[in-house]
Amino acid sequence: MLNTFFKLDQNGTTVRTEIIAGVTTFLTMVYIIFVNPSILRETGMDPGAVFVATCLAAAFGSAIMGLYANYPIALAPGMGLNAYFTYGVVLGMGYTWQVALGAVFISGILFVILSILPVREWIINAIPKSLKMAISAGIGLFLAIIALKNAGIVVDHPVTLVTLGDITSAPALLASAGFLIIVGLSARRVPGAIVISIFLVTGVGVALGVTSPGGVFSMPPSIAPTFLQMDLAGALQVGLVAIVFAFLFVDLFDTAGTLVGVGYRAGMLDEQGRLPRLRRALLADSSATMAGAALGTSTTTAYIESAAGINAGGRTGLTAVTVALLFLLCLFLAPLASTIPAYATAPALLFVACLMARGLAEIDWDDVTDVAPAVVTAVSMPLTFSIATGIGLGFISYAVIKILAGKISEVSVAVIVISWAFVIKFAIV
Numbered sequence: 001m002l003n004t005f006f007k008l009d010q011n012g013t014t015v016r017t018e019i020i021a022g023v024t025t026f027l028t029m030v031y032i033i034f035v036n037p038s039i040l041r042e043t044g045m046d047p048g049a050v051f052v053a054t055c056l057a058a059a060f061g062s063a064i065m066g067l068y069a070n071y072p073i074a075l076a077p078g079m080g081l082n083a084y085f086t087y088g089v090v091l092g093m094g095y096t097w098q099v100a101l102g103a104v105f106i107s108g109i110l111f112v113i114l115s116i117l118p119v120r121e122w123i124i125n126a127i128p129k130s131l132k133m134a135i136s137a138g139i140g141l142f143l144a145i146i147a148l149k150n151a152g153i154v155v156d157h158p159v160t161l162v163t164l165g166d167i168t169s170a171p172a173l174l175a176s177a178g179f180l181i182i183v184g185l186s187a188r189r190v191p192g193a194i195v196i197s198i199f200l201v202t203g204v205g206v207a208l209g210v211t212s213p214g215g216v217f218s219m220p221p222s223i224a225p226t227f228l229q230m231d232l233a234g235a236l237q238v239g240l241v242a243i244v245f246a247f248l249f250v251d252l253f254d255t256a257g258t259l260v261g262v263g264y265r266a267g268m269l270d271e272q273g274r275l276p277r278l279r280r281a282l283l284a285d286s287s288a289t290m291a292g293a294a295l296g297t298s299t300t301t302a303y304i305e306s307a308a309g310i311n312a313g314g315r316t317g318l319t320a321v322t323v324a325l326l327f328l329l330c331l332f333l334a335p336l337a338s339t340i341p342a343y344a345t346a347p348a349l350l351f352v353a354c355l356m357a358r359g360l361a362e363i364d365w366d367d368v369t370d371v372a373p374a375v376v377t378a379v380s381m382p383l384t385f386s387i388a389t390g391i392g393l394g395f396i397s398y399a400v401i402k403i404l405a406g407k408i409s410e411v412s413v414a415v416i417v418i419s420w421a422f423v424i425k426f427a428i429v
Contacts, residue, residue, distance in 0.1 A: 006070060006316040013315045018072070020192045021314025022322025025074050027198050028345045029305040032058065032076045033330055036297060039082050043090040043097040045296065048221030052331065053296035056223070059327040061288030061300045066320030069280035072310055073262055074323040075288045078301040081250060085298035089243055102235030105293035107247035111286030118279060123256070126414030131394050132260050133359040134374035138381035138390050139261035139304050140356025145382040147349035150342035151175030170210045171343035174201050178347030186351070194312055194348045201344040214335035226296020249425060251299050253388040255285050258302040265356055266310045304387070307352045369405045373398035392422035
């Protein structure tokens, strides 16, 4: 039944491989069920309710992506978007979290409309191939800096922005060992190399006292404090238009970048560099945003950590469904899930980053008008800590460079429209 529904044979995979891939993706993104409540609680939201909403939103979004779109891409509340929700909208502009949830819900409705109209699909398919490859590599570099940060190998610095951390610390050493284990096992073609590394590093961390083992079972908190608490009337105020637009814009291009990046890594792009069944994937993403807002969390979006599961062999929606089930399990096994530390999942992200960086090899390096925008795109993502910003700078530089070089015929109407939209966004935000 699973083989028929998910087309496992057609995609060259098995149930075992898909489940391992799902577990791998889950372990690299499970941190969100702890980080998201800690961020949103600063708005006055009940952290227990947000914890439950986060688990349910991730489960719903991942399940829809797997069952409807048949893609191995998991969804959960987005990290950058939850920060904007808290520090930008609520604490920065003074709106209530209920109004902010209403804005997220309305942006979700707009996502659905754009997905049905095929505007989103048209926009994503209009991305030039060189930018698509740069987006894939840029996401890899973005994963790399997240991994090094989580491991404590790279830290902030008031003068140089970033610098070397304490590489003699236990987390940094364990993360480094985990990375070497993954590379070594992968070179030997050992199945589940990433999962093995995560459990080994966690086990050693617990044995050394670096990580405290959590409990096993706990009943989930009540979701009542946030469930259906969004203020739609308040979100329809004229002043909220820019906020709704921001949620829409950032999620649109974060999702676009993630789908293109992980799609390329999984070999899912066609000859024109397009992603099949894209509309279904976009509808799954936009539906998850609406569901997440109703449950009580910020925008739910596709996760770049899905690349870890894809590298472990995930090729169908069964991977995403596995992630969904594990997030549901987290409702009762939160203490156990919290035992996995960031330094144990950092090696997986760094390893995937190494593999995704090869997208730069697909660029025509003899054409400087392709190379320059591609490098701008790839470098901007990790340095601005934003996929959407990297894509925006890439589009703008691509359009301007091509026009200045006398290659205006290579610039589609979609590219020009998107570039101007980004110019406006950067000018007013």
